[in-house]
Amino acid sequence: MRVSVLAACAALCVLGLACEKKTTPTEPVKPAEPTPTAGKDVKPAEPKPAAEDTILLGEVGSLTGSEAAFGVSTRNGIELAIDEANAAGGVKGKKLAVRVYDDQSKPEEAAAATTRLITQDKVVAILGEVASSNSLAMAPIAQEAKVPMVSPSSTNPKVTEVGDYIFRVCFIDPFQGFVMAKYAHEDLKFKTVAILTDKKSAYSEGLTEVFQRKFSEMGGKIVGVEAYSKGDTDFRAQLTNIKKLKPQGLYVPGYYQDVAIIAEQARELGLKVTMMGGDGWDSEKLFELGGSAVEGSYVSNHYSADDPTPRVQDFIKKYQARFGAVPDSLAALGYDAARVVIEAMTRAPDLSGPALREAIAATKDFPGVAGTITLDEKRNPVKPAVVLAVEGGKFKYKATVAP
């Protein structure tokens, strides 16, 4: 009996932990920790209101946790855009500043950080998040407070459906799923594809749904759909099942950390199949963690560093000089998001929420690094996607697919 009492205590404690985790958002969110991939530290964010002559923007990002590489890239892109705007004289005679909070890649932390940015720091607009699940946790709060929120790279359609204050500067999942389905069918000539999806992620589920529908409509066959949960490290059971189905392609619309392990374990099980994915793969970490196992895969993405357009190459040069790395698409989208907001601020009559919202909504033919941005009535941009292949530990440009 003793044992059961103790175990029950233990179970209670575990529950207690879970509760405790939920309450931590009321505590101050830690300032960003410098991570190895970032060349530069973030200034610690002291919660004091902005000075009279600065306009304060807020940013919520995954600077630690499973999607840390995304958050850091995005932050770098935003920082670059803000500094450029300040060097050019700021907006309305005032300097710009951005307050960054880390959400540890968790939706509940993202929501808490958003509340804090709005109520305590009184920011004029919010930039973030990357992961759709986190953006979805933030959006209702920003909408309620009538503070415009621009997500750089959340591709799930539901994000901007939350309300008229929520925008994004990237394409949405139906399009991304369509791009890969089309490429798999027309260029790779696949007849049979299996899918391994992250059940816990709105992003992954969204891509899966569209890919499945579009690929079937084009005449291909989805031979099986297996699922995992973010944070799993053993995918062998699912991969064993997929191996039995002998598909030509395997669509894994997950994030780089899981994808790297999945690729590795697929090779270990002798599953020789071309893997395909979405922009969630886009990180230098993919090559470090996945090694040669991710070679020969294809992904849909927002932009390619091989793009010869002058404004893209110019951005790459500036980014490299500042952070010592080739910007990934998250950095490009972070840069675009910040610049869309800055440009809207110069056009807006004042910086109140409704005025700024109107200005952002009117964004038209904005020359973004990751494609020209015109926001439609659903506050989503209409722009093409690129397909990249993993070759020699790098993403190589393959094709551009227009909407």
Added chain:
Amino acid sequence: MYEFIQHVINGLAVGTIYALVALGYTMVYGVLKLINFAHGDVMMVGVYVGYAVAFLLGRDAMGSLGSALLVFAVSMGTCAVIGFVIERFAYRPLRDKSRLTALITAIGISFALSYGFQLDLKVNAFGSEWTVLPGAASRRFPELIRPQEWLVLGDSDVIIWNWQVISFGIALFLLAGLQVLVYRTRFGKAMRAVSHDHRVAALLGIPVDTVIAVTFMLGSALAAGAGLLYAIKDKTIQPLMGVMVGLKAFVAAVIGGIGNLPGAVVGALLLGMCEEFIVGYTASSWRDAVAFGFLIVVLLFRPEGLFGRVQAEKV
């Protein structure tokens, strides 16, 4: 059929790792009646120590027996010391307090380790930069064993790799070693005596403090070994990796009857297999629900665990 074999192999690989971690839980519970929730995190620390050693040895040294042994030895040794320090400074002062106090302390240590390791701390010393704490990002664990196909069934329907066989061998070796230590040595006898009744053991002249300290060290060293096998298997390491493994191993220990060594091993293998077949033949979302559901069922119908007897001699 091939896929069934593959599922068995996968399940065994997970189960043996759970088993090594579960032994640590069960041993410490045996002598101290404490559930050491920091155990999974000690395992994580062991992995990072192994990573550091492998890193210092360099890429060229990987794949040789000597460097693998060195990685295991240093990692297990360091963890033994860490186990000793935790016991001496966190648990021993609380030994006469209520059990809940020690349990909460254990959870505190677990958090301190798993979140402490997410910090990024570098210091400059001896003319170069040293990473003291690794930070939250995942890292790729070096290849201690150069992968080679050991056995291929059918048209590469099932591939068994050399490192899977070696890992299994190491796990069996550690299990056997522990069995001999506990049942065939003087120290093992002392350990069993302490677990039986530490007051009487003290009256009979058994150095209870020493026995408890050594038990902690043994458990922590085993955890480090398990962690390295885990890292060899899944190749990616991060500071929160110990949390779930620790919980699962705890479940395994309770299923087998906490305090009972063979019980922990059987419970762990059962749990590993069970998880694999659940994911393989139903849906992955069921994995953790089943693992913890299993715990509840066992507690309802056999609170002493599958192998535990109420009057059993506990270790």
